[in-house]
Amino acid sequence: MRRTRLTAIAALLVSSALLAGCTGALPSPDPEPAPSIAQPVLTPGQVERAAQRISLALDQADLARDAAMLPGVLNGPAAQIRAAQYIAAEDVGDDALTVLPPALQTSVISTTEQWPRSLFVVTEQPENLEPQRLVVLRQASARENYQMWGWVRLFPGAELPAFDQSTTGSAEVTDSSGLSADITETLDQYVDVLNNGTDSSFAGAFGADVLRQTIEARRAELGEALTPIEGDYRYQVTRPEGADGAPIAWRTADGGALVVAALTATERARGPQGASIRPDDVTRALLGDTKVSNRLFVDRQIVVALAIPPTGSADEISVVGAENVRIAARTSN
Numbered sequence: 001m002r003r004t005r006l007t008a009i010a011a012l013l014v015s016s017a018l019l020a021g022c023t024g025a026l027p028s029p030d031p032e033p034a035p036s037i038a039q040p041v042l043t044p045g046q047v048e049r050a051a052q053r054i055s056l057a058l059d060q061a062d063l064a065r066d067a068a069m070l071p072g073v074l075n076g077p078a079a080q081i082r083a084a085q086y087i088a089a090e091d092v093g094d095d096a097l098t099v100l101p102p103a104l105q106t107s108v109i110s111t112t113e114q115w116p117r118s119l120f121v122v123t124e125q126p127e128n129l130e131p132q133r134l135v136v137l138r139q140a141s142a143r144e145n146y147q148m149w150g151w152v153r154l155f156p157g158a159e160l161p162a163f164d165q166s167t168t169g170s171a172e173v174t175d176s177s178g179l180s181a182d183i184t185e186t187l188d189q190y191v192d193v194l195n196n197g198t199d200s201s202f203a204g205a206f207g208a209d210v211l212r213q214t215i216e217a218r219r220a221e222l223g224e225a226l227t228p229i230e231g232d233y234r235y236q237v238t239r240p241e242g243a244d245g246a247p248i249a250w251r252t253a254d255g256g257a258l259v260v261a262a263l264t265a266t267e268r269a270r271g272p273q274g275a276s277i278r279p280d281d282v283t284r285a286l287l288g289d290t291k292v293s294n295r296l297f298v299d300r301q302i303v304v305a306l307a308i309p310p311t312g313s314a315d316e317i318s319v320v321g322a323e324n325v326r327i328a329a330r331t332s333n
Contacts, residue, residue, distance in 0.1 A: 038111035040169030042119070047107045050137060050146045051121055055102035058082075058148070062097055065089055076138070076149040077262045077301050084286065084301075084327035091285035098323070099126040100133055100151065108250055108258075111169040116140045118149065118172060118248045120260070122160070131156060134305055134321055136248060136260055149248070150262060150303040152321035155210045160320055161252040161307045173249035173257045180256070180309045181205075181317060183247055187239055187261050190306065190319070194237040194263075211304060211322035215265075222269060231271035231294075237302065238264050255310035258320075263302040265324075268333070270295050279329065286329035299328040 042050070054073055061069035067083035074082055081098070088096035103124040110117045118138045125132050131153040138149040154160070163170050176182040189202035194215055197203065206212070215235055222233040239245045240262060247261035269277050271294040279287060283298055304322045309315040 038169065038171060040109035040111055041113060041117060042109050044107060047109060047119065047121065048104065051104055052102060054148050058100065072145065073147060075147045077303050078148045078150045080301050080327050081323065081325045084325060088282045088285045092281050096282065099128060099130065100135065101126050105132070108163045109169045110172050112172040115142060150260065152260065152303050152305045152323050154321040158318070158320040161256055161258055162254065164253050170250040173251055178255050178311055180311050180313055183249060183257065183259055183308065186306065186308060186317060187247060191237050191239050191263065205317060206319060207316065209319040211319065211324060214324065226269060226271060229271045229275045231269065231275060234268045236266050240264055256313065257308045258305065259308060260303065260305045263304060265300040265302055267298040267300070282326055283329045286326060290331055292331055295331055297330050297333055298326050301325055301327045
């Protein structure tokens, strides 16, 4: 009986093998073709969760006014600005803290797969009716969370260039190909305009903007205030070298670029020997216990956003937003 059963099983296996030999070849897999357009590295939902995580952690640091809570949440110019604002807030209150609404109106997501990579979001308008914020989030490596790198206040009436839908994403711009102007040269020229105003040979390339107007107004006000004591005032803007001054840029729908970059500035107020310069509340807070006589230096962190049109466009370069905050004060250079 056992032999009969084994013989039957063997016969079944043989006939199965013969049957398989008579059939055609197995169909080969037909995978989906690789997308021809680079895809965003995050979904809108992931961006929302990253922004909420940062917002909640920042709220806790703001409540404690503790810069030690910022690593892992803020970096770059954002961290420097917020740490200085905590110092100022000890004297002038929460008005020293830039409001950063958690609600997002839109986001532009990078398609860059390498690190570091960046995206930006535009917040809803703050309840105090200040301008909307454009906030840059940056991921340094695959094993690190996105952090807030910087923000700008969008200028009233300024229009951001159009971007592809967030489901398509936007490539980060690593060179100036396809642009009407070189990114690095544009930033250097804008710094020259901030320093020299209408005397700059590049003044015609940039229209009037809020940052430029604010700096020029401060020069006029403090310069005039120091004149009666035969003093002088200087406001010097610079673009940092190396990684600190490296711009971040995204390709716009028309082939241009939105560029965000960090700048620095130093104010110097100087009077004759024996004169006394009186700092305002924010500068006094940054000075701490340092006593001021006839010299005062104030360091600033600036973040600026510019739109550069594509090659062949009739549009001009436009400055669409900026943030400009005092971050340190001292009495010697």
